[in-house]
Amino acid sequence: MTDNHCTLPTLVRQPFERRAFISYVLSAITILAAVAACIPLFSVLVMLIYRGGRRLSLEIFYALPPTAFESGGGFGNAIVGTLFMVGIAAAISIPFGILAAIYLAELNPHSKAAQIARFSAKTMTGLPSILAGVFAYATVVLTLGHYSAWAGGVALSLLMLPVVLLTAEQAIIMVPRPMKEAAYGMGCTPAQTMIKVTLPVAMPGIITGVVLAVARAAGETAPLLFTSLFSDYWLQANEPTASLAVLIYNYSGMPFENQIELAWTASLVLVVLVFVLNIISRAIGQRKK
Amino acid sequence: MEATPLSTSPTTQETCNCESVCFVGSEATLPADVALDCQVEKIYYGDFLAVRDSYVPIHKNQITGFIGPSGCGKSTVLKSINRMNDLIRGFRFEGKVHFHGMDIYDKSVDPVSVRRNIGMVFQQPNPFALSIYENVAFGLRLNRFKGDMDEQVEKALRGAAIWDEVKNKLKNNGLSLSGGQQQRLCIARAIATEPRVLLMDEPCSALDPIATRQIEELMIQLKEKYTVAIVTHNMQQAVRVADQTAFFAVDISSGGRTGYLVEMAPTKELFENPQQKLTKEYLHGDFS
The missing domain is CATH 1.20.5 (Single alpha-helices involved in coiled-coils or other helix-helix interfaces)
Structure with missing residues (x-):
């Protein structure tokens, strides 16, 4: 060298x-x-x-909104209203979404019905949220003859459904095929395979999707504007119902200092709520490893 | 799926002269020691003819090895035996599988109950995301087992030669075990329900040599109680464990890639004195 x-x-x-x-x-x-x-x-x-x-004080959680020149007050009814309507939306969209996802992912992924459902869900994720409100107005509000928390819940469920459906479908597809084969090999019926093996493994992914959908619905204003409207009183499901999002929308445009301050505080509460839900969904998603 | 009558003679295809050399000659006297009689005429995936003309009797309390090059259909035939292939779109089986006095492809047969009687161990260890105990108890619960669950689980784990390694951590997740342990756990899961026949689809291909050896020793113990059929890519493995060996090959003459049984015989006989030229060439390593 x-x-x-x-x-x-x-x-x-x-x-x-x-x-x-x-x-x-x-x-x-x-x-x-x-x-x-x-x-x-x-x-x-x-x-x-x-x-x-x-x-930010305890008062805002239990007090009702103030009238025009009143000081103090809170938006406890709006928090309850948001939780109630999101709850209705979840009660509608989660069972429908997961059952549909099972069909799309496992039972008959290539059928015409599945293809149409999948395409519709994907389109629905991009649906302008105000259209969900218009739909619920036309179907629920006009039928019942008055604004209500039910109508608000239906409008929100339209936004949650595609998110739940598509994430649940993905979560079910992601379950390793050998694991499903093992279940069939043991002599499981398709239903037993789904309930005993596939769903438990897919559950963290499904819950992540559900929580994200809930977080999205909690922050929506447009679908509630002409379905649940707003109310200064405590929740009555058959009456117009307050929600955080609509409260922010209404109060931020008012000429009163007190209301504007409350709108800011309501925004903070809403963001913290969504933030916490996101953290929960992350924690659940990571546990799946 | 309507099984066509066996009378359509497979000998019309000149490439298959297996009729003259394999076990067909003793067919009449066989049933006593044949646990399961697999008579494949044709297996299709959609339009694709995957396997044709393969007659493979699985002998009771023996290990039957399926060998042959990739794509020769040995796994397909094995999985047809407990109707696992029903899960694949476009799968179509023509022929018969006699088991326990019935043709398992008969319309009246429920594939789910077939699979409960014919256990399967897969290529990749695939324990459920459950505890070790629950993995083994899975099939028992499925069959509404009434006896002593703990005892049966222990028996299965002992039978799969993994009891000593896991007896102190039965609550741990089955997926936390090593690959070889996972595969033995899967064997324990399969034998917990005491199936008559155990099918193994390349059970060692994902394992290291030490784990492979353990599984092979285990198979030899298992045949005392069970009838075993194993697909292997490894000829030495067939020599080590199999009592009977079936050699499959691929027929590309008609433009497709159709697997078929070339020859089946007791392992020693097949390896020492193959009747077919193709078998001789394969065993000699001329192709793989």
Whole structure:
């Protein structure tokens, strides 16, 4: 071996060599973009904590909304209303969504019915939420003759259904095929395979989808505007019903300082609610590993 | 699925002269020691003819090995024996599988009950995401087992030669075991319900040599109580464990890739004195 240093490439880092330099610049751009993506979320959070945090007290959870020139007050009825209507929506969309997902994922994935259902669900995820409201207005409000929490729940369920259905379908498909084969090999009927083996394994994924759908529904305003409307009183399911989202919409446009402050606080409460639901869904999703 | 009568002679295809060499000659006297009689005429996946003309009697309390090159249909035939292939779209079986006095492809037969009597161990260890105990108890619960569950689970785990390794952690998840242990757990799960026949589809292909050896020793113990059929890609494995060996090959003459049985004989006989040229070439390593 002769010493011939001239032909050996240098192994020392050369940050200003062209390739290395371009690589640094591109990396820096991606970091900047990643940081920029966080700015909206954090600025909203800071703003909400700053403007909404001031009125945060126990009172807002149990008090009714104030009248025009009254001070104090809260939006306990709106919190109850949101929870109630999201509950109705969940009670409608979760069983339908999961049962449909079982059909799409396992029973007959290639049938015409399954293809149509899958396509409809995908289209529905992009449905402008106000149209869900219009649909519930036409079907529930006009039929019953009055605004109600039921109508609001139906409108929200239309938004939840496709999310539950599609995520549940994916979760069921993701269950390893050998595991399902083992169940059939043991002599399980298709129903037993689904209940004893597939669903338990798919459950974390299904719950993640459900929680995300609930979080989405909780924050929706448009579907409630002409289904549940708003109310200054405690929940009565057959009457117009208050919700956090509509309260924010209504109060933020009012000329009264007290109401505007409450709108900020309601926004904070709503964001925290959605945030907590997202964390729960993440925790459940990670447990599946 | 209507099984066509056996009278349509397979000998019309000149590539298959298995009739003259395999067990057909002793068919009349067989039933006493044949646990399961698999007579494949044709197996289709959609329009694709996957296997044709394979007559494979599975002998009681013996290990029957299925060998042959990839795509020769040995797994397909094995999975047809407990109707696992029914789960595959487009699967169509023509022929008969005599088991326990019935043709399991008869219209009156429920594939679910077939699978409860003919256990299966798969290529990939596939325990359920349940505890070790519940994995073994699974089939027992399915069959509404009335006896002492703990005892039966222990018996199955002992039978699968894994009891000593897991007896102190029966509550742990079955998926936490090593690959070889998982496969023995799957065997325990399969034998817990005491099936008459145990089918194994390349049970060692995902395992290391030590685990493979343990499974092979286990198979030899198992045949005392069970009838075993095993697909293997490994000729040495067939020599080590199988009493009978069926050699399958692929027929590409008609443009497709159709598997068929070339020859079946007691293992020693097949390896020492193969009757077919193709068998000789395969065993000699001329193709694989």
